[in-house]
Amino acid sequence: MRLFLKILRLSFRRQLTYRTATLAGLVTNLFFGVLRASVLIALFNAQPSVNGLTVKGAVTFAGLTQGVIAYLSIFGWWDIMQSIEKGSIGADLLKPMNFFTYWLAQDIGRAAAQFVTRGLVLMIAFGFLFQITLPASPAQWLAFAFALILSGLVSFAWRFIINLAAFWSPNAIGFGRFAFSLTWIFSGFAMPLRLFPDWFQQFCAFTPFPAMINTVIEIFLGTLTPPETLQALLLQAAWFVGLSILSQFILKAGIRRLVIQGG
């Protein structure tokens, strides 16, 4: 555990050193946020509410999703893939630490830093540009915090699995891009899931994707009742556990393949 925290801290601090890049990323995220909010406002076009979502909520959605782009590495994260391709995976596997937790520690550190520098700052800036909704009660804030942390964990487990594809194919990045793009639609990143047709939402509910983004948004906007909130949080935790276990099986198979082929 001490080692875990140490790696986490190092990764956090490393992230804070990329200041100019952070600033530029922030500006870009904000700009796209304004575009997406404009589209949503134009969609609602004077209707006060559609399927439980108000314009104000939809605009808040735009800000939130732009804010978590960096935190969840939504557009791609290839660190493990690169370490497999470069062959430094061997050294990683020799570290006195479980491979999964080693990368998890790094990712939490990175995510925490980007949550502050790109998420929080972006939301504040968004609040100045548009009218947004905020959680109404301390309990809702707390639930939001839990959902956010869990979304980071589920997203990590999913990204971890995607990256393992490199064990099987030297061109795994193509597959990876495809896998990431699934996240954009099914997690409710592109558009709030609530606005999709019912059949589509029902389908998504069987996948881990809503646990990555949609749950966070629903809780932040207050569209869930307290029991529903609790259920959603438990579902997130279950997906994290499930994907983590699955990832271990895939990792074992991948390592076996690496050993047989002599890497």
Next chain:
Amino acid sequence: MLRRLFTTYLKFIQIQILSQIQYPFSFLFDVFTNGISLLIFFLSLSLVLQRFDNVGGWRLGEIAFLWGTAEIAFGLMDMIFSGFDPDSFSVMVRQGTLDQMLLRPANITIQIFGSRFILRRLGRIAEGLIIFTISQVLSPIVWTLPRLLFYPVVIFSQILFFGGLFIAGSTITFWTIERIEAVNILTYGGNEMISYPMHIYPDWLIKFFTYLIPLIFINYYPALFFLGKPDPFGMPAFAPFLAPLAGLGVFLASLWFWKFGLRYYQGTGS
């Protein structure tokens, strides 16, 4: 002279293409995923539009026309101007690849054009064509002769416009060395912006992209002409036909800036 430039370019491009299709299966898969991952955003909008009816008064078919046109042009641009993609260009400068090119007796701009030709962008072009087809099913355009002739001009203008921005963005890295993500606002952001009718954006944004950067003229105004829609901003009647002017203007200005940047690079180095 010009012919030699052109054959040099073709020779370079040929190398690029052959090496990319060396593994046909993985290449085709790349093209497919490239297209699908972009199509997803249009699919999201069309599904969501079942609960609404329009975006700022424009129906799905009309949006699809904007969207498809923008994607076809951007995909073509992204393929032809791959060498000037600011992200990869900054790496070229840092790793000294640009210096290696300067040591060869051939036009440097042509060499950069020939240094990269990302064929995978065919996926984006295909995506654009699919969306364009959808637009013609949902809201067919009456293709009169002027419209038929003007459409390729619009595509060409957009290629010049964004290609120019790529060149300008790359030129900036002579000063900054690191890539400048803010340039993405104009390129990828601009592409996203023109995929929707421009009147849905905040006033200050529209003004900026009309008078400072003439983004509004390369897709929105031509679309008004193709779809026969009224102009909400009350511009002169020739506004839809300013697209080639805007494209060529940005491209030539960027080319001038590029020459200036190259002189700066050789005067100061890195």
Next chain:
Amino acid sequence: MNAIIKVEHLSKTFEITQSQKGWSGALRGLIKPLKKKIAAVKEVSFELKPGELVGYLGPNGAGKSTTLKMLTGLLVPTSGVVQVNGLVPWRDRTKYVASIGAVFGQRTTLWWDLPVQESFDLIQYMYRIPDKRYRHNMDLFRDILGLDPFINTPVRSLSLGQRMRADLCAALLHDPKLLFLDEPTIGLDVVAKDKIRQFIKHVNEERKTTIILTTHDLQDVEKLCERVIIIDHGQLLFDGTLEALNNRFGGQRTLQVDFAETYPDVSIEGAGLISHEGLQATYQFDRDILSASDLISRLSNRYKISDLSVREPAIEDTIRRIYVDKLLEN
């Protein structure tokens, strides 16, 4: 003979942007960057005659690569004159680079995805090399560089030594009068280094190609260069023959002696004793004060000697002393 390279009072000053501390610094850096002037090359002058092979030396950051960039036309100097083959390198770049050859050891001029032979064909096209000339050179280089085993291999799959050989060939196909070599042996093993050196020597002697060589490997210098130019902190420190360099700055020679019997004290006047262990002792002496034979006769008068060897000061030591001790700074 006329000089092939003429460099007069060459200077280059860079303006660099400094990164500033903290978040406010990053913000300020975007708006008003902090600039600082650095003189990379200061008033450097030298001339090269056709057919010379000159080592251009200096520690990292001395201004070597800046000079090289100016000589190859990649950079325009702040002031001064450069004339190569009667041309000004940075004016009419394409014409100039067609007349020179350059190999930068760290990176390749070849096309990463192309087989070596196809890269060469492309070079023939770019440099407009007549077919006959091209075939003649190609045959010659294939033979002496031993390119055949990997001529159809893509450049990306070559070993470093193979790649360097291919790069050397590529740089010479158009018969340049002048060749710039930047660290041509970097990262190579002993055998590969030797091959490259032999080839460089061959090109210089047989084809009378003028060569400027920068390197950190002083074995390159010892084996190849008659003349060296040393630069540090942007200033020319030394320009002359290797021998002159050794005579002026070469440290002391050493004499190693194996005695036939053990002696408690083996010190001798005129030479310093640096080590004495068992039967073996090492002395250091200055060539200006004492010749090797004098020292040996002095020793053999006093002790029984079974074996001895004299070692000249190594060029490494000389150069190191120049860099570190600033021997040449007044």
